Amino acid sequence: MKISTKGRYALRVMIDLAIHDTGEYVALKDISARQGITVKYLEQIVTTLGKAGLLRSMRGNNGGHRLAKKPEEYRIGDILRTMEGDLAPVECLQGDENLCPKAEECSTLKFWKGLDDVVNEYVDKFTLRDLVTETEKNFGNDYSI
Amino acid sequence: MKISTKGRYALRVMIDLAIHDTGEYVALKDISARQGITVKYLEQIVTTLGKAGLLRSMRGNNGGHRLAKKPEEYRIGDILRTMEGDLAPVECLQGDENLCPKAEECSTLKFWKGLDDVVNEYVDKFTLRDLVTETEKNFGNDYSI
């Protein structure tokens, strides 16, 4: 029942961008230094986030990335689902094409669906703002990680 | 965020054993025929369940397995945690030895802990009896799968 590193790192990237939002673009090099994640791996993550419209990017010198919206407008669930595809605990819940032919009579499907629901409800209950607030509470103005 | 086949199959094994509970031991061969899981793979699953005290087993001719308790005395969470180890969404929640040194200042840890909590609360809200009842509702007396 693990979240992949991409999902976890994406959350840290988004928090980092929110905290270091000066209106300028933030280079991956800087995020890398603060978060201890290689630039190359970050590239994969921000590409996915960018294609999903969660980030704005700028190439070239002084280029980088910044949030496309205000922190309170991102549900954590949207960030995680963007990276993970979905959060379904079993394959047969991943879209109708994976729904197995025995679905009608499957006694555990309802149970798994319920689990999927509580997970999604939870991650959608929080916004990026909530995690940023929590981070600033922990670090005060000295935040550098 | 997937549950492994062992976790999913274990649930089906337990439901199968509950439904076919005549007081006798049920051979893996029979469960295999009904569930479409090889005897060899079932052996691994029931061994884990047995060591955790969820099943009683008997070797030799006419041997097999049966539930150690009444269906209503098994929380689904106990069955799943037995097979999966735990249901933690991130490694740092898997026991104190994995708690990372930055835990104190980690702003996402609380979020992940909350997710872990809602998952465990959900799976502990149901008992094996609930899934058996659901299965019998779907199949009536013709249950053979």
Place this chain on the structure above:
DNA sequence: CTGTATTCATACTATAATACTATGAATTAA
């Protein structure tokens, strides 16, 4: 006491997913 059916124990293996790394092109600003 022998044969057969079963669990129990352990080791092995194939496939897939994860977690990266590598190479180089395209773009932008100074």
Place this chain on the structure above:
DNA sequence: TTAATTCATAGTATTATAGTATGAATACAG
């Protein structure tokens, strides 16, 4: 024109998953 960046794609090493294989131990039936 140069340097710094993102963008695109491919490659790889490690780990986890999902099984299979071999054979010993046990129990009952005859």
